Amino acid sequence: MLCSRIRTALSARLDGEELPPGLTARRLDDHLVGCPDCRRWHAQAHALTTGLDRALAPPEGDRAAADALLARLRSAAVLPGPVAPGTADTGGKRAG
Ligand SMILES: [Zn+2]
Numbered sequence: 001m002l003c004s005r006i007r008t009a010l011s012a013r014l015d016g017e018e019l020p021p022g023l024t025a026r027r028l029d030d031h032l033v034g035c036p037d038c039r040r041w042h043a044q045a046h047a048l049t050t051g052l053d054r055a056l057a058p059p060e061g062d063r064a065a066a067d068a069l070l071a072r073l074r075s076a077a078v079l080p081g082p083v084a085p086g087t088a089d090t091g092g093k094r095a096g
Pocket residue numbers: 002003006031035037038
């Protein structure tokens with residue numbers, strides 16, 4: 001069994017896709033047991049996949065913290081809000 005075929009199948013399994021024809025999860029695991037190179041490759045691919053998943057779906061807590069911070073900044077008038085007509089300084093002319 002070629003390592004390249006094994007890795008293609010391992011990648012598919014990590015992505016939750018179907019294994020290529022002729023390959024089973026059992027055969028993949030058997031190959032990993034006897035092939036240190038593919039074991040290392042699989043560990044790296046797994047780390048990459050889980051890392052990507054985390055980046056694409058940030059924990060709910062982060063989002064809530066960001067929203068809370070935005071709300072505090074708005075209430076403190078640090079961020080510019082909508083300006084009502086008539087209250088905006090026309091600029092240019094100044095008394096005195
Ligand atoms: Zn291999």
